[in-house]
Structures are given as C-alpha cells and as structure tokens.
Amino acid sequence: MAEKNLHLQPRLRCLADLVPQQARLADIGTDHGYIPVYLLQRGRIDRAIAADIGAEPLEHARRTAEEYGLTEQIDFRLCDGLAGIGAEETDCILIAGMGGETIISILENAPWLRYGEHRLLLQPQSRQELLRTWLTEHGFRILREHLALDKGTIYNVMQVQAEVSAPLSEVELYGGVNVEEDPLYGDYLDWQINKMAQAVKGLRLSKNDDAQQRADELERLMALLNEKKGAWQRDKSSGN
Ligand SMILES: C[S@@+](CC[C@H](N)C(=O)[O-])C[C@H]1O[C@@H](n2cnc3c(N)ncnc32)[C@H](O)[C@@H]1O
Incomplete structure (x- = not known):
C-alpha cells in the first residue's frame, strides 16, 4: 500500500x-x-x-x-x-x-x-x-x-x-519587520489599514473625546501605512 x-x-x-x-x-x-x-x-x-x-x-x-x-x-x-x-x-x-x-x-x-x-x-x-x-x-x-x-x-x-x-518604527509595529520582500506585503498593509478603518468608523460614532483622539491617531497610522504601501509599490515596479 x-x-x-x-x-x-x-x-x-x-x-x-x-x-x-x-x-x-x-x-x-x-x-x-x-x-x-x-x-x-x-x-x-x-x-x-x-x-x-x-x-x-x-x-x-x-x-x-x-x-x-x-x-x-x-x-x-x-x-x-x-x-x-x-x-x-x-x-x-x-x-x-x-x-x-x-x-x-x-x-x-x-x-x-x-x-x-x-x-x-x-x-x-x-x-x-x-x-x-x-x-x-x-x-x-x-x-x-x-x-x-x-x-x-x-x-x-x-x-x-x-x-x-x-525599537521598532510605527510602520514596523503595524506592518511587520523585514517583510518587504514578501509578495503579500502590499495586501498585508491593506488588511491592517482596513482593520483600522473599521475601528475608526466605530469610534467616530462616539461623542467621547478619548474615542475621537484614538480615531485621529488611527487615521494618522493609516496614512503612514498607505505611504509605505505606495513607496513599496514604486520600488517593486522599478525593480528595486
Ligand atoms: C487554535 S489551536 C492552534 C493549533 C496549531 N498550533 C495551529 O497553529 O494550527 C490553539 C491550541 O493552543 C492550545 N493552547 C492554548 N493555550 C495554551 C498554552 N498556554 N499552552 C499550551 N497550549 C495552549 C489550545 O489548547 C489549542 O490546542
């Protein structure tokens, strides 16, 4: 057998x-x-x-x-x-x-x-x-x-x-460490950004100041990850 x-x-x-x-x-x-x-x-x-x-x-x-x-x-x-x-x-x-x-x-x-x-x-x-x-x-x-x-x-x-x-940078903290060579990196960043966007949606419904501050902070992090994704895509298409 x-x-x-x-x-x-x-x-x-x-x-x-x-x-x-x-x-x-x-x-x-x-x-x-x-x-x-x-x-x-x-x-x-x-x-x-x-x-x-x-x-x-x-x-x-x-x-x-x-x-x-x-x-x-x-x-x-x-x-x-x-x-x-x-x-x-x-x-x-x-x-x-x-x-x-x-x-x-x-x-x-x-x-x-x-x-x-x-x-x-x-x-x-x-x-x-x-x-x-x-x-x-x-x-x-x-x-x-x-x-x-x-x-x-x-x-x-x-x-x-x-x-x-x-110490890790904020991009490493949320987007991973030494992972840029992985073909799924862009998708991973998107996944993190979407997770944050969902959290922001919930926080924006609250009238609480702390919740609004947290939402602002998440939006700042989302912008950082988006920027990283753009740079990663440019590097990839230029063959670096
Ligand atoms: C979702 S399963 C993951 C199984 C496998 N490692 C995998 O990745 O597919 C989680 C397993 O971890 C065990 N587990 C949870 N806490 C643990 C601990 N403190 N020590 C040892 N095993 C633990 C659970 O009993 C369960 O069998």
Missing part, C-alpha cells in the same frame, strides 16, 4: 518551511499535531515534542501521529506553554494559532529563552503589534516576518531570536 503523505494548508506550510533541518522542535499548542508529523514524514527532523494545555487537542495530535505511524518519534506533553519542557530539550520553539497575549504569557513564563539558544517561530492570530512591542522590549529581536494567505486571511509568521533589538 502506498504510504500516505500529509499535506499542509498555506499557514501551516509557511511555519513548517521555517523549521531548520534537524531541529529539535517543540510545537507548543500543537492541537492536531500536523507540523511535527509533516516534518517527520519528510525526514526534516528526527524527533519532536508536541505539547498542549488541553488533553483533547493532545489526543488529536496522538491520533494524527498514529495515523501516519509516527508515535514513537513524538513526545506528547500535557502542559501549559513551556512549563513541562526543559531548555536543553529543544532548539526550535513553534507557537502558532494563538492570540498575541497568550504567546506573550508563554514566553514570559520561560525565562531560559533569554539565553538566546532557541529559534522561535511565532504566529499570532491577533494583537500582532502588542507581541512585536513586547518582544523588542524584552530582549528579543524579530529577524524577519513571512506572510501566508490561507482561506482569504493573511497570517504573519515571526522568526525571533533572543537578542537586543532596536
């Missing part, structure tokens, strides 16, 4: 492609366990830790591994964030599909990450700007970001290392 091959959707594929060859991967919040299974199947890694805070998602990961005959190569851990994982057990930590605030709390609770021996791959579902700020203020540098279009949504994946980082 032909061996079954697991295929990944673009968001997960983008994450999997960034895991270094032979990494000692820890997939935190693994849920379905697709990323470790995909990488093991292709011989990109030899072993992985698949961790989740929930017994049910971890069971899901176990079923996926069973389906592809890979249970022996995966260490299943029921734990909150990195609480059940030792620093020396991994060199690549993937945290995906969770809100920015949850990712921050997982990183905060693992002070050993600050020694700089681990590559982090982070894919926040929300509060991207909050996560970017937290990282740069807490000894982490976003090396670059990658974008993936999956079922009509653009997701960003951050490659992060514990290193001193310069």
Whole structure:
C-alpha cells in the first residue's frame, strides 16, 4: 500500500518551511499535531515534542501521529506553554494559532529563552503589534516576518531570536519587520489599514473625546501605512 503523505494548508506550510533541518522542535499548542508529523514524514527532523494545555487537542495530535505511524518519534506533553519542557530539550520553539497575549504569557513564563539558544517561530492570530512591542522590549529581536494567505486571511509568521533589538518604527509595529520582500506585503498593509478603518468608523460614532483622539491617531497610522504601501509599490515596479 502506498504510504500516505500529509499535506499542509498555506499557514501551516509557511511555519513548517521555517523549521531548520534537524531541529529539535517543540510545537507548543500543537492541537492536531500536523507540523511535527509533516516534518517527520519528510525526514526534516528526527524527533519532536508536541505539547498542549488541553488533553483533547493532545489526543488529536496522538491520533494524527498514529495515523501516519509516527508515535514513537513524538513526545506528547500535557502542559501549559513551556512549563513541562526543559531548555536543553529543544532548539526550535513553534507557537502558532494563538492570540498575541497568550504567546506573550508563554514566553514570559520561560525565562531560559533569554539565553538566546532557541529559534522561535511565532504566529499570532491577533494583537500582532502588542507581541512585536513586547518582544523588542524584552530582549528579543524579530529577524524577519513571512506572510501566508490561507482561506482569504493573511497570517504573519515571526522568526525571533533572543537578542537586543532596536525599537521598532510605527510602520514596523503595524506592518511587520523585514517583510518587504514578501509578495503579500502590499495586501498585508491593506488588511491592517482596513482593520483600522473599521475601528475608526466605530469610534467616530462616539461623542467621547478619548474615542475621537484614538480615531485621529488611527487615521494618522493609516496614512503612514498607505505611504509605505505606495513607496513599496514604486520600488517593486522599478525593480528595486
Ligand atoms: C487554535 S489551536 C492552534 C493549533 C496549531 N498550533 C495551529 O497553529 O494550527 C490553539 C491550541 O493552543 C492550545 N493552547 C492554548 N493555550 C495554551 C498554552 N498556554 N499552552 C499550551 N497550549 C495552549 C489550545 O489548547 C489549542 O490546542
């Protein structure tokens, strides 16, 4: 019987492609366990830790591994964030599909990450700007970001290392860090601008001064991102 091959959707594929060859991967919040299974199947890694805070998602990961005959190569851990994982057990930590605030709390609770021996791959579902700020203020540098279009949504994946980082510009904070080479960058900026425009619409309905000030601030940021998009498009069409 032909061996079954697991295929990944673009968001997960983008994450999997960034895991270094032979990494000692820890997939935190693994849920379905697709990323470790995909990488093991292709011989990109030899072993992985698949961790989740929930017994049910971890069971899901176990079923996926069973389906592809890979249970022996995966260490299943029921734990909150990195609480059940030792620093020396991994060199690549993937945290995906969770809100920015949850990712921050997982990183905060693992002070050993600050020694700089681990590559982090982070894919926040929300509060991207909050996560970017937290990282740069807490000894982490976003090396670059990658974008993936999956079922009509653009997701960003951050490659992060514990290193001193310069403060981010406002464009980086809302539009991503070192991501201009990604063909989806213009669409990502549009998505951010549209999100802000929606928020402004709601705020303008309020008579509250604070709400009006916030709306003014968002409009200023929208203009900055629009300007960046124009410059990016000009660069692209001139071949820079
Ligand atoms: C939406 S799923 C994402 C699954 C997968 N990482 C992905 O990107 O497709 C989020 C998973 O994170 C788990 N999770 C949430 N908070 C967690 C925490 N503090 N520690 C470990 N897992 C957590 C949830 O139980 C759930 O299985």
